[in-house]
Every structure is written in C-alpha cells, then in structure tokens.
Amino acid sequence: MLGGAATYISLAAHFFTPVKIVAVVGDDFAQEDMDLLTSRGIDVQGIERVAGGKTFFWAGVYSQDMNDRTTLRTDLNVFADFNPKLPESYRSAPYLLLGNIQPALQRSVKGQMNGVKFTGGDTMNYWIKDFRDELLETIRQWDFLLINDSEARQLSGDHNLRRAAAKVLAMGPKILVIKRGEHGAVLFTRDFHFMAPGYLLEDVFDPTGAGDCFAGGFMGYLAGRGIRPMDAQFDPIELRKAVIYGSVMGSFCCEKFGVDRFRTLTREEIEDRYQEFKACTEF
C-alpha cells in the first residue's frame, strides 16, 4: 500500500501550508495514490518516475504492544540510485524538510535551493553509525534536527536525554526535537526545553508513519505561520505550538491503517485535538 516518509509528511503538512514533494517512484506507482496527493493540492512535479523501475518497498510486523517492529523486507528499488533534482519552481521555497536519506544527498538538495530560510530534517541510526562525518557536516547547517530518542543517544554518545540534547545542539542545529513514540516529544533549544505528552489513543491501529506525520505537522505549522529561525528564538511559543501540532498529526496517523486516516481528516478535527492536548496538560 501507499507509504513512505514524503507521503506521510505531505499529507500531514498540507493542512497548514502548500507542499511540494521531491521523491522517486517506479512505474508501478499507482495513479490513485498520485491522485490522492494531487487532490490535496500537493505539488508532485518533483516526483521523478523511473521507467521500468519499481518503487521502494517495505514490509514489517509490529509487536503486540506496538512499541517494536521487525522489518520483514526492504527493497530499495529506484530509491537506491535516487539523486534528487529540484524543479526550477521548487528552488525558491522558504522552508525545506529533508527526509531520511544519505546525508550527502540532503546537502545536495539544500544546495539547489535559493534563499531557503528554515531547514530541518531527519536521519537514522545507519547514517549516524556509518556516515558520521558526512552527517555532522550536513546537520551543522540545519535549523532543526528531528530524531527519536535512541538516535539522539547514539549521535551524542550520552544516554541521558538532557545531556544528549546539549551535545547535539553543540553540533549546529538551533533546535532539536526528540520523538519518544507513545511518550511524546521534547523540543530543545539552547535556552529552554518543551515537553509534549504522547496522545493517549484508545486504539493504536498502525503507528507506521507517525514520526513522519509529526515532522509534517511541526514544519507545516511553522511554514504556515511564516516563522523564521530568528523569530523562533525570540518567540518560543510558536515552536511549542508546532510540537503540539506535530503530536496531533502523529496521533491521527495511528488511528487507521497506512495513510487511511488522512483520507477523511479535517482541519476541524485537528483543532479539536489540539484543544484536547491543552485540556489534558494544563495546570
């Protein structure tokens, strides 16, 4: 079925801001999946279609409590040779969110942008472990880095989250968001940190993509409000709200299989859940 970081990020972010995808697919990519994206106003001009190629494929199985997953199959297919080229119309976009891919490619995408004002992205254990120097060179130029707790520990070499965050912030990013799965997320800057709880779902149907939806909600909100990194430093309330919107989008993602929740989700439901977050954390 339809999946992938770019898909989840776009479907979450488009509620807040116009979105342009850069990605690669094979000619097996279904027209109805492309239609879902375009029906939401998502710009797909940057989706490269490789003739005769097959789309990236992943299959996995979750543990009973949904907190662990085992990969059954990963076929990189056309993703293996992906070298993102931005369409001319993309290059002047002010916000850039870089999905998890080889750090050198993330840097190449940023290099193709003209005057981008807010850059952030994701990475994973593989790049942290085997491409460390390349990764450090890349994130040094980012405004924010968005990773999970085990990645933060691996990147910093420190188990304690607060000390780990301080070490990662010293590597360059002005903002670090650490995702903790069902336990929420913590945003760190040099000046403060903000903790958002994980939304307590009655049923966690499928957590696949929740972290990407968090990223889409977080970046989407900042972009929609026109926040610049400098603003964020002087008005941290917008960063806090962005974390909550990220959490809201991640929570919706888990409610149905794959991207299904986004087929019916409305802006009103998003606002209601934002208010629920307020109600269950205020004191």
Add this chain to the structure above:
Amino acid sequence: MLGGAATYISLAAHFFTPVKIVAVVGDDFAQEDMDLLTSRGIDVQGIERVAGGKTFFWAGVYSQDMNDRTTLRTDLNVFADFNPKLPESYRSAPYLLLGNIQPALQRSVKGQMNGVKFTGGDTMNYWIKDFRDELLETIRQWDFLLINDSEARQLSGDHNLRRAAAKVLAMGPKILVIKRGEHGAVLFTRDFHFMAPGYLLEDVFDPTGAGDCFAGGFMGYLAGRGIRPMDAQFDPIELRKAVIYGSVMGSFCCEKFGVDRFRTLTREEIEDRYQEFKACTEF
C-alpha cells in the same frame, strides 16, 4: 541504609501537611534514622519496634539506563508478621495513604479510622496476581489508587492505558494515577485525564523511592489544601497540581542516593521546580 515506602512518603509529604507514620521496625533500626523523621516533625508514635527482630531489608541493582532493577535480596523480617494497630491519636486523621502491603491489612487500617475523608493507596503485581479478590474488595472503597503502568495493565487485563484506566475506575476508585517512571504520570477520573511529563534530570543518581515520593507529594498536597474527594471532582485543577507536586518530589528523590536529597531539600526548591514544570509544558 534508610529506605522503605513509609519513609519516602513521609519525607515528601511533610513539606505540605503534618504526617503520622504507621510502620514496623526491628531493634536494629538506627536512632539517627528515627531522628531524621522526628526532626522533620513527622509523628513516629505509630512505628512499632519489635524487640529482638530485624527491620525489613531490600537490596537491588539497577540497569545501566536506570529503567530496570533486579532484586538481589528481600528479607521481610519483622514486616512478615506486621499487623498495623493505629495509636488512638491517629484515628481521627482525615487523610489516609495506604502503602503496598497485603490488601486485608490495608482494609484493617482503614477500618480503624474514624471518619477518614480521603483514602488512597498503592499495591503491586504480587497482590494483583495472587490476592485479586481481596484486592478488589479493598480498592473498591478507595478514593484513589496509585499504581504503575504495568500494574494497571495487569489489574485491568488491557494493554492500552486509556482502556485499562476505564476498567480500573469501574472497580471503585474515583481517581486513578498511573506512574510511568521517567515518562511521568497520568491521572484519570471518569470525566477527564491529565498528563504530567517526567522531569528531565541531568543525572538520575538513584530512582529508588521515586514512586513513593510521588505518592507523598500527591497526597501531601491534597491534604495540605484540605481537598475532599467531592471538591476534587468539581475542581480538577487541584488534582492536576497534586500530580505535579508528586512529580516534583519524585524528581528530587532521584538526585541523590537513598533519602539523602531530603536532608537538604527546601520548600523554595520545591516551588522553583513546580514553576519549571509549568515552563516546560505550557503552550
């Protein structure tokens, strides 16, 4: 060294309200430990000293990340035959917090009270598994139950925390607080829930007793404010504040070995940390 639920609860609660301990020790219990309690104004008249007996002893080792612990030794000693008898001066106290012990004994203590208005307590997996009927009969009469997430799952038979909470509330308690260790705590009533994050410590030195300090701060705050269960239902803000004060006390507990942090802790430090909780959760 000095330890035990009653010790941690009292040292946390006395910042908010007068405390009377009911407990049993052997004649090996050190005078300097008794002095620590009395120096804080804690009433120790209900501490029974068994001549020729030895005090309960526990030893354990924590995992590297402090999230798991292995018991090395548990000697029940005089605790094995403990049958709490309340001094006359204790019986009219309005607030009763029952530590983790055989549910029939918890019920017997409550039975010795005259007109107690707010009763809550703790339990553990052993009573949930092997004394289920006795436990259910006991907690049916409580205003609140305070357990950790795995105990809530075991008691309810439901892995999902929200559904588990609904099932536990249907067993009698009006209020359920689920402790999640480093991930904070969630308070549930039939009408709402409230989520407190775990305080991000720079160093977790020793988490022993943190859950008991949470209980002491939670109950201590409610008692200090004179909250009745009925008030709590109509003014949930006090319950929320109680959860935060519980979290504050639990966080201090982890900063030093055993009860050492309570030798120097001040009310001002408690208020400062309460404000820190506000600052890192408000949006």
